Amino acid sequence: MDRKEFLKSLGLSSAALMAVYCLGTVTSCSPAEENPTPGTPPPNTGTPTGGGTTTGGKIDFSLDLSAAANAPLQTKGGFLYVDSIIVARSNSGDFVALSKSCTHAGTTIKFVPGSNNFNCENHGSNFNLDGSVINGPAGTSLKKYSTTFTVATNTLRVFE
Missing domain, CATH: 2.102.10.10 (Rieske [2Fe-2S] iron-sulphur domain)
Known part of the structure; x- marks a missing residue:
């Protein structure tokens, strides 16, 4: 493998890594749920x-x-x-x-x-x-x- 081929293979690998990194960052930046659903209260309900x-x-x-x-x-x-x-x-x-x-x-x-x-x-x-x-x-x-x-x-x- 000569120098040009080596750099070319690094460029493709770097591009692939950047694509995965950016995709993960974009999907993790979705807005958080502001009003979470309240949990179910315990069954002891008074009469x-x-x-x-x-x-x-x-x-x-x-x-x-x-x-x-x-x-x-x-x-x-x-x-x-x-x-x-x-x-x-x-x-x-x-x-x-x-x-x-x-x-x-x-x-x-x-x-x-x-x-x-x-x-x-x-x-x-x-x-x-x-x-x-x-x-x-x-x-x-x-x-x-x-x-x-x-x-x-x-x-x-x-x-x-």
Whole structure:
């Protein structure tokens, strides 16, 4: 092989490598999905009782903690979802109700008993029991709802 043939073979190889490199770069620059689909929430969905409402207007519903569907709230660290709200029982035994959608990308959050806070598994945002942001990327607090527990009837009311 003489010098001309050698350089010619290098040129073709370089061109082939550049084509593969450029093709990979172009396809990897496609826009990222800005609004990922929220994950499927865990199956423990509470059952509102007492004629309350969770849709339209103001939130106002009650949960009978004696009902099997609401059993997660009978123990500290338990939580469940009622429509657009996550209701949790903190490690101290207090009840907390927040909007269940992360303010960053809308993913359903979950209660983490070990850290006694709320977490979005999609991008890692964490929220305090009052809904305030511990760390982002979320920059806005979760909406917090008032709760009242009536011992005599074992009923938890969630309202605005």
